[in-house]
Amino acid sequence: MKTFTKLMATAALGVATAAHAGELEVTHWWTSGGEAAAVAEFAKAFDATGNKWVDGAIAGSGGTARPIIISRILGGDPMGATQLNHGRQAEELIEAGLMTDLTDLAEEQGWKEIVNPPSLLDACTFEGRIYCVPVNIHSWQWIWLSHDAFAKIDTAVPSNWNEFAAAAPKLEEAGIVPLAMGQQGWQQNGAFGVMTIAIAGLDAWRKVVVDKDADTARGPEYAAVFEAAVDARNFAADSNVQDWNLATNMVITGNAGGQIMGDWAQGEFQVAGQVAGEDYTCLPGLGVNEILDTGGDAFYFPVIDDEETKAAQMALASTLISPEVQVAFNLKKGSLPVRGDIDLSAANDCMQKGLDILKAGGVMPSGDMNLSADTQTQIEDLMAEFWTSDMSAGDAQERYADIIASAD
Amino acid sequence: MSSSKARKPSGLFRNLSAKIASVPMVLTALVVFVGGTAWTVVYSFTSSKLLPKLNFVGLDQYERLWSTRRWLISIENLAIYGFFSMIFTLLIGFTLAALLDRKIRGENVFRTIFLYPFALSFVVTGLAWQWILNPDLGVQNVVRSMGWESFAFNPLNDPDIVIYGILIAGLWQGTGLIMVIMLAGLRGIDEDIWKAARVDGIGTIKTYVRVIIPMMRPVFVTALVLIASGIIKIYDLVVAQTNGGPGIASEVPAKYVINYMFRAQNLAQGFAASTMMLVSVIIILIPWAYLEFGGKKRG
Structure with a gap:
């Protein structure tokens, strides 16, 4: 019920804002202090390209936000762009043709060469096409x-x-x-x-x-x-x-x-x-x-049949992965950047350790990329029982x- | 009944405007409730993940459901919660109502106090009781600070008794409403019954048990239906109070359905679980409806 009212509220917002060109509603679940500061870096950079970032933050963790985001896309009221953890979460949405193909942009800007480790881009790739922009790396270990x-x-x-x-x-x-x-x-x-x-x-x-x-x-x-x-x-x-x-x-x-x-x-x-x-x-x-491991967050762009919105989506995609934005965002977020070619000397001791390991190639794909949400939930249930x-x-x-x- | 047979041809058109007016509601009921239910049941036999797809896998989802530890714990919790909730809500609700009915002073004040928890949502109730039952903040701390150092009362962190911690919160929230319904029922009893009982020299408690309660049968049925529907759909209280923890010790079926439909992105598994919930409701409902309505015809 609560989710439903939230949904209605966001849906109403979406309808009200969709009318303007160049405006993109971006949904995400970064709401804690440090996270919000990091998102503001994205918004600032995107607004500087002449478009407008309409913030659609959803309070609660990914577990709360993901169902809302997915129901909106399925229900025919897609947002301009949305955060998801890359991996298998969006697989079926891509299969159903609901996500924008970013391959052309990626080839033009040479994402294959700049994204390190390459597994991040692999997680965005479905049947040879690229569907999302990785923005940061979080590791559990x-x-x-x-x-x-x-x-x-x-x-x-x-x-x-x-x-x-x-x-x-x-x-x-x-x-x-x-x-x-x-x-x-x-x-x-x-x-x-x-x-x-x-x-x-x-x-x-x-x-x-x-x-x-x-x-x-x-x-x-x-x-x-x-x-x-x-x-x-x-x-x-x-x-x-x-x-x-x-x-x-x-x-x-x-x-x-x-x-x-x-x-x-x-x-x-x-x-x-x-x-x-x-x-x-x-x-x-x-x-x-x-x-x-190289889990983390990525942005997906639902298919919207409007040329200006599409142009804005592409502008946002290239903003997210640009070197300056990567540095500004990741320093605030405390995560590692997805590009290997930028300078992060301002990072602290622990982040440097992480960067060194990335450089040395000590990476593995994250569980998100290999296990379906279904299997992960089953393992989580088992662990919850085991630990208590x-x-x-x-x-x-x-x-x-x-x-x-x-x-x- | 017998006269309707003769008028049958015109029966369809009697109260025509009323029937036309009710068509939208009938359609809504058929499409949304019956249609939605049928759709859910059909898809529970498929292997749908995030999106509904019609590739049938027979009873696989049900086999998996009944071999999942978390579902079994959910069912067990619902049974314990349901059993005690039913008994204690009726018992406490009726006792409070009977006490208020004894023409005591300040009845309005007490009635308001007892009914007040019902005005709070389950989320607020759950959070409040999470704090009350927290060993460092709530009951345990208060009793210990009064001098009883060894006192231990920490239900929410003990997997064996956590469901009783939720039961306490549920009772606190729900009994007020049942009390009010019972009180209304008691007020509907004719004063003359009491006078007659007094003339016959029957004690107060005996009058309640033998005369008043049987007369309040419709009120009890209403209360029962309200409590039962509250039990089956219990979800938000658990989410707010323990979120299923510690571990999976306080999971409930509705939570399993939501989790598997949305978080685990396994629609069919969630549908199978919700179908099982529907089946259990029907199993309880059919004998009751048979007794209630079938019995009347015979009587």
């Missing part, structure tokens, strides 16, 4: 460690997961929660994904997630992951918070030893005035396997393998 917490137990800040696991009992004795973990499926699922890469390694992960090989999911590499996940569950037993930023706050205040969370967490450390390397440490790939119950590693592994076996 980070653990954030509190220097305060480890100072309290007179232990050096760990440099990898094994050292962290060894120090965990001491942290517990000192009344510190070893691992902060928000009690929400996507966070638990994300943390599990990070541990998979760190412990099972990239090859096993690729076999399971890309090739959907259930036998590997039943195998010894994944058994080790589930054992480690049981450890992590015990470390996080006293972490009673829900939202990820509250969990990050436990690390900031030294009430928790560490948190496995994506690079968006560093925005929280920045807001709290903490300095990377002095107050907190970030370890990409849990310090074991320095590989980052005393399910054994073996049971969890068996059920995980079953989901992989039936994945499409």
Whole structure:
């Protein structure tokens, strides 16, 4: 019901604004402080091209916004452009011919040469045609460690997961929660994904997630992951918070030893005035396997039968990927740029670590690009149950393998 | 009934204007409700993902549904919530109404207080009770600060009892309305019944149980239907209070439907789940309708 009224309200807005030429309504779900500042950079740059950015921010996370966006496109009231995570979310919309083909523009501007890593553009490509503009890279594979917490137990800040696991009992004795973990499926699922890469390694992960090989999911590499996940569950037993930023706050205040969370967490450390390397440490790939996934956000352009709107869409597409806009946007957002050819010397310690890994080619495609939303939801449900119950590693592994076996 | 047989030819045209006037509503009901339902059921046998497509896969979606742990937990939660909600709402609602009906002082004040929670949406109710049941802010903290240090009451973070935490909030919100309906029913009982009972020397409680409640049958049916529909569609309360957590311990069927239709982009799976919800409603409704309407003809 709520969604419906929102829908009606946005639909009414859309009708009212569609009349002017060169105006584009852009929907997205970037509404927190840092995110809104980053979007403003897009709007400023787009307005400078003589067009007008009509902001259609949808409050709530992607889970709330995506259904609204998709229903609007399906319902025949498309917006000018919209944020989506690239990957398989828009696959069927593209198949149904509802998304604008950007291939000509991409060839003209040579996106193939400038977008790094190339997998980002691959995720926008469907049957050889390009349908979206990647704008940033977010990676999950980070653990954030509190220097305060480890100072309290007179232990050096760990440099990898094994050292962290060894120090965990001491942290517990000192009344510190070893691992902060928000009690929400996507966070638990994300943390599990990070541990998979760190412990099972990239090859096993690729076999399971890309090739959907259930036998590997039943195998010894994944058994080790589930054992480690049981450890992590015990470390996080006293972490009673829900939202990820509250969990990050436990690390900031030294009430928790560490948190496995994506690079968006560093925005929280920045807001709290903490300095990377002095107050907190970030370890990409849990310090074991320095590989980052390359999920992130992209913009799609629904098909609108109006020449001026089309021209504005193309103008926006080339604005989003231009070097100046990429720098301005990503510095505010805390994410990595999609172009390898720009200067980001203003970035902090953790972002530099990420950039170095990107340059060295330590990248992998994100889960979004390989698993359908359906399969991901099933895995999230399993993880939510696993992290809050005393399910054994073996049971969890068996059920995980079953989901992989039936994945499409 | 018997006379209508003779007039049958003209029956169609009787009250013609009224019948024409009701055509739009009849069409709406047929197209939107019946048509929509049929469409949903048909597509639940397909492999539709984000867009509805007609490639039939038989009962696959249902097989998957009934082997999904989250759906089974949802059903179990709905059963527990439904059972206790039904009993306690009726019990508390009727008791409050009977107490108010004893011509007490300040009846208006109490009635307003009891009915007030109903004016709040489930989202507000859920959030308020999330805070009340939060161990660091709510009941547990208050009792501990009064000196009972070992007191523990933390239902929302315990997977085994989280559904009772939601039940408390649901009862708090819903009993007021049932109380008002019961009170209206009690007011409809003729004063002479009470006088007659008193003359016969029947006790107050016994009069309620043996005489008044049987006389209030239509009121109870109304209350039952209201409570039952509230149980089946429970969604926003859970979303606001626990969002299905901890883990998936407080999931409910309606939430499964929404999640699989929109977040998981698997329409057919969501349709299968909503069809199962419809079937369960029908299973409950048919015996009841049979007793209610079939019984009357015999009587």
